Amino acid sequence: MRGRGRSAWRPVILTAVLVFLYLPLALVALYSFSESKVAGVMKGFTWDWYAKLTRDGAMGQALRTSLRVAGLSCLVSVPLATLGAIGLAARQSRKARFAKLAGGVRGLVEGVTVLPVMLPEVVLGMSLMAAFSMAGARFGIWTLVTAHTTFCVPYVYLIVKSRLAGLDPQLTEAARDLGAGPARAFWDVTLPLILPAIFSGTLLAVAMSFDDVIISMFVNGAQSTTLPLKIYSSLRAGVTPEINALCTIILGVVCLAVALSQLLRNDKKRGGKPDETDNV
Amino acid sequence: MGSGLLREGWDAAIPLLELFDIRKDFGEGDVLRGVSLTVEPGEFLTLLGPSGCGKTTLLRVIAGLETPEAGRVLLEGRDITALPPEKRGVNTVFQNYALFPHMNVQRNIAYGLRLRGEKRAAIREQVERMLRLVRLEGYGRRMPSQLSGGQRQRVAIARAVALKPALLLLDEPLGALDLQLRRAMQLELKRIQKDLGVAFVYVTHDQEEAINMSDRIAVMRAGRVEQLGTPEEIYERPATRFAARFIGQTNLIPAEVVEASGHGELTLRAAGVTVPACGGAAVGDKVSVCVRMERVRCGAARPDGFALRARLAETRYAGGFLRSTLEVEGGLTLEAIGQDALGSRVGEECFVWWDPALAPVVPAEDAA
Ligand SMILES: Nc1ncnc2c1ncn2[C@@H]1O[C@H](COP(=O)(O)OP(=O)(O)OP(=O)(O)O)[C@@H](O)[C@H]1O
């Protein structure tokens, strides 16, 4: 009886949690279509706020900055993290004597690589700011890109690494056995099989970069305000329907990126891109 | 063996593969402890041995996937010890097939040919031929995940054979299959090997498979080749207790040689009885007499010549034949296998004998 009672409560609790989590988001999306000028009042339906957004020069500027930062930091962090994951997954040192040492170094490198995931963002932001000022860097898009790269690398690294760990090492050996050199075997076998993970990591990195506020706050320049920063600063003038519309857009983009990322990650069985082509 | 120096001169009958004193150590003790063997062109050589004795490691050394600490690997007289796998011209059927999951069957089979830079038409033709060979016509566009275990295994064979290597390495290719499919595939493999004239180095720990398929068997134990010979040689004249036990079902009777004729006829004392056997041993040697279970004779009437008094202690049905336990005078226990009952009922007295010429002796202690 107790078991049944508990299972009966389960959907209720689940619903409560989901409502708690997603009701605010849903409300923001809802109000973004409201005709009322006062945010938080639902009246009629309109696309006006979205239209207005597109005409807002400052917002457009911020959006462009955000996209540029996300794109550039991916461009740097994805190859960096992928190469790191491949390098660290590479075969153990042949000499048993060095195996322990190599293992220790590997652990250390990996720890340092994924540390930014655990660090409080405020601390990371502060220290990045300090480092940039010390180096005499001009705060602007490049400091943003560098900072975003820093926190994107671990996510891409972890995803690619887990995929590599699940890869059968005999596949590369089979390629070698059939006449492929190490580089060719990597290109023909390893890369196609980890590509979904790399895409997945990229999308996650885009999402992380696109919605970052705290770290960006420390390292942005006067001319380089990202979208979330722009929203944050315009909130001081109160929540407007435009902000609701903007948040809805960001929400949509981020959700899409994360969903795609998950989808690619779960595409394990296939092992990679489907290869339906028949031309041998 | 030991022909390394003689080989310097031109030799018409160069063996396909020669291994000299291969040693491999992963850091926790030796895995291969000096393996030497040769494989002739077109030969079917089986590596047979218990789990962990180094069969896979030896194959990987031949394929170039492991570097031995010592020893040399010669292919057609050429030293390939230091060559990477892609330059060896030896192909492998891996224990778990290792098909490329992102390529369909055709592309898997064509992979090696493409790397070789062959013409498209030639590749297509060869792929078709290989699919016919392994009886998978029409499966070319399937992905490996859409195949059964047996079909995958055949694709793995086709992929390795497509390159027409002189030597094919197969690591327990039938390990994952059920008995029926296994039998069918044994015949199929043997047919492929004959048709193409490829030499096989074949790993298994199924003794029946080894006996049925091989030209020669290398019985391996703890990183060494314990005995190398035809299935018949190993069966009839095992070199050690281990080899005797690993192939066939056998009684090993500890005994001491009391009389040795010059022609290999031996008389031995074992547990209070005197038994005859054959083989090379000197008076006073401690040996084991190897009597195959199906060669133990038993009857109520005393035959002419050698026989021991015994009591039939137990008879068990063992699928198509009967297995009996005999308690011999002097405390010896023998197992016998026969088509039918031994002519005595359980508990009855009887006589036990065997043909001394079919009962070889092996050293009592196996070298460690
Ligand atoms: N990469 C490795 N690192 C350390 N030890 C290894 C490695 N590969 C194999 N070994 C060890 O070498 C020994 C022989 O292994 P191998 O795989 O050659 O055995 P096998 O005869 O093929 O056994 P099985 O019949 O179970 O496949 C084992 O004790 C194994 O633990």
Ligand SMILES: [Mg+2]
């Ligand atoms: Mg093995």
